Amino acid sequence: MDIFQPLGLQLSETQQAKLHRYFEVLVKENEVMNLTAITDLEGVYYKHFYDSLTLTKAIDLSSVQTLLDIGSGAGFPGIVLKIVFPHLKLTIVDSLNKRILFLGRLVKALELDGIELVCDRAETYAKTKRNYFDLVTARAVAPIDILDELALPMVKVGGYLIAMKAQNFQVELERANKGIHILGGQVESIISLELPNQLGERHLLKIKKVKENNQYPRPYKDIKNKPL
Numbered sequence: 347m348d349i350f351q352p353l354g355l356q357l358s359e360t361q362q363a364k365l366h367r368y369f370e371v372l373v374k375e376n377e378v379m380n381l382t383a384i385t386d387l388e389g390v391y392y393k394h395f396y397d398s399l400t401l402t403k404a405i406d407l408s409s410v411q412t413l414l415d416i417g418s419g420a421g422f423p424g425i426v427l428k429i430v431f432p433h434l435k436l437t438i439v440d441s442l443n444k445r446i447l448f449l450g451r452l453v454k455a456l457e458l459d460g461i462e463l464v465c466d467r468a469e470t471y472a473k474t475k476r477n478y479f480d481l482v483t484a485r486a487v488a489p490i491d492i493l494d495e496l497a498l499p500m501v502k503v504g505g506y507l508i509a510m511k512a513q514n515f516q517v518e519l520e521r522a523n524k525g526i527h528i529l530g531g532q533v534e535s536i537i538s539l540e541l542p543n544q545l546g547e548r549h550l551l552k553i554k555k556v557k558e559n560n561q562y563p564r565p566y567k568d569i570k571n572k573p574l
């Protein structure tokens with residue numbers, strides 16, 4: 347399948363086979379646990395796989411070594427990026443144990459290596475991985491004024507947080523501007539694109555970490571009730 351050509355990506359046969367196996371495992375396990383509302387082939391390929399790979403429009407992943415995907419759920423975007431860029435040292439942190447257990451089975455079925463799966467809340471995990479990752483990603487995890495405090499403390503100076511957003515992100519971003527600054531981040535660019543087949547607009551918020559601030563993150567109730 348060359349549906350990823352608009353992204354400038356040409357997948358090997360092995361990578362294509364892994365994506366198809368991913369689709370099969372996802373749909374099968376979704377019968378007994380809640381992983382995704384999207385289960386048709388086209389939907390999974392465009393709304394999950396293609397959408398995950400739009401990240402390549404925001405950053406050259408060959409220059410990234412350590413990637414953290416926060417709240418990956420059924421593996422988006424982290425596992426898809428790992429299939430296409432196998433050199434990545436991928437860490438996934440998700441607070442829901444059954445999702446992490448699913449990801450363990452998926453990683454085995456796809457024969458992927460170099461992946462660490464962590465069941466924890468990002469704001470707790472951050473205390474052990476300050477200023478550590480080249481890139482932190484998150485799709486559909488939290489509004490930007492909350493996500494910034496979960497994610498930026500774990501980005502190393504010179505690295506990036508890329509938040510994957512659909513429409514109406516502007517209001518969220520306005521609310522988050524001050525916090526991003528406090529956390530040592532700087533919005534470098536916003537990459538906007540359309541999914542094929544008019545499946546909707548996407549915006550990649552690319553935030554660079556320019557300085558450390560090791561006072562954060564706070565406990566979740568403070569992050570949520572009093573965003574920076």
Ligand SMILES: C[S@@+](CC[C@H](N)C(=O)[O-])C[C@H]1O[C@@H](n2cnc3c(N)ncnc32)[C@H](O)[C@@H]1O
Pocket residue numbers: 416417418419420421422423439440441442445466467468469484485486487496
């Ligand atoms: C709506 S799902 C999105 C999953 C996936 N990123 C996607 O786009 O399909 C949100 C996920 O984030 C996880 N999550 C929410 N808050 C979190 C936190 N503070 N730390 C770690 N995981 C979190 C949830 O357990 C859930 O799996």
